[in-house]
Amino acid sequence: MNFIRRGTMAIGGSIGRLLFPPVCPGCQAALTGAGTVCPECWPKLRFIERPFCEVLGLPFAYDLGKGFLSAEAIAEPPPFARLRAAVIYEDLAARLVGALKYSDRTDLVPLMAGWMQRAGAELLADADIVVPVPLHSGRLWRRRFNQSAELARRIAREAGTAYSALALRRVKPTRSQVGLGASQRQENVRGAFKVVDPRRPEIQGRRVLLVDDVYTTGATTASATRALKRAGARDVDVLVFARVAGGTA
Template sequence: MGMDLVWRGLSRVAGPIGRLIYPPVCAGCGAALARAPAVCSQCWRSLRFIERPYCEVLGLPFSYDLGRGFLSAEAIADPPVFARLRAALVYETLAARMVASLKYADRADLVPLMAAWMRRAGEEAIAASDLVVPVPLHARRLMRRRFNQSAELARAIARAERLAYAPMSLRRRRATRSQVGLGPDERRENVRGAFEVPAAQSGTVRGRRVLLVDDVYTTGATVSAATLALKRAGAAEVSVLVFARVAAGGG
């Protein structure tokens, strides 16, 4: 208890000092801001938030309103293994740069802002879930990057929504190639059988409604392979929540 009081006192002092040494800047262009995390008005205009109307299954934005519950051609032709997908933004311009900054430049300071946008976009998926699981990295890739961006987003969402967080309940059993530059079929083959729920974690997943968190959705190969592993372990349902998704051609 004594140390908690010490740390709280230090954080109250360190907060203002930290803001003087590292003043808040825009997550996009680096311009000075009054508060962080945030983006400036100019960068804000470059973001494409995904709002209704969109496909109720794939979260794919429509250019015009076709009515509540309408599904995209992709969802009808190739129904996904997960129950629903929600994304905060279209994967382009600043959204893509934010993902790259978090993933490759250790910009962990972006997590609160990105997670807040994901929570807003994923209200339905969050309400339908009771366990948050991030898409895992293979151990070797985790050692190179030092942290898993999907796990940091998932942790922030679980904490804010007061949901159980289970980062160890899904494991990447083998190393896979980067999905960047691969076609849809290559992506699916690359991650086929790549995930598993460890036997010791099966009780954590069985019968639970899982919110699977990742940073980006493109073809859906990764989250589909992860969903299959969770469902094989007895998950009652899997919803997917990502920061950004491609505007079309996902599926």
């Protein structure tokens, strides 16, 4: 029976590849296999590698020594312990985020989550539970899915780490952060998140890995982190697909 099942799956996969051949998510050029980008688009992604700020994950032009922090992390320390991002938010990376968030391109989740898992390996090794940044119920109904939850679920499953999509709730129907300045973003998400009482045991005393798609000024992740800490989280790390190259945390 297993032999028959494997054969059926192989045939089904072959038909699927014939009807829907893999294409590059950047330019739609044909690919020999799924889960990657074409050679022409690959240089448009700026992956974040060491050396970088140990707190904010900001890349440095040259190695400043172990544990060196960026000026942003020193001037305004974030409430979370560490942030890691797979890529800089520009060019193709920004288009991938937009395609997932606004064009229902959930087929991009394995690709993006895989890069995130690589970037956040040290955070995942320390994490007790993975929690996505939630959408407010009204926006979730309109959008039909939460891109951060899709990424977080995939990452947790691949890493074998506990996952909770419901521990953290967005209780305030905030405006879109797009186009808002840093202070406006902070005010917009102030008090926006809460860990509901029945879910507190999932958070109390545990190291939480908070997952989102993009990190810009850090207002959203800071507000979510504070809510997790108020609920008793031992500490919070943040993992995102992309982060801006600079700016205030």
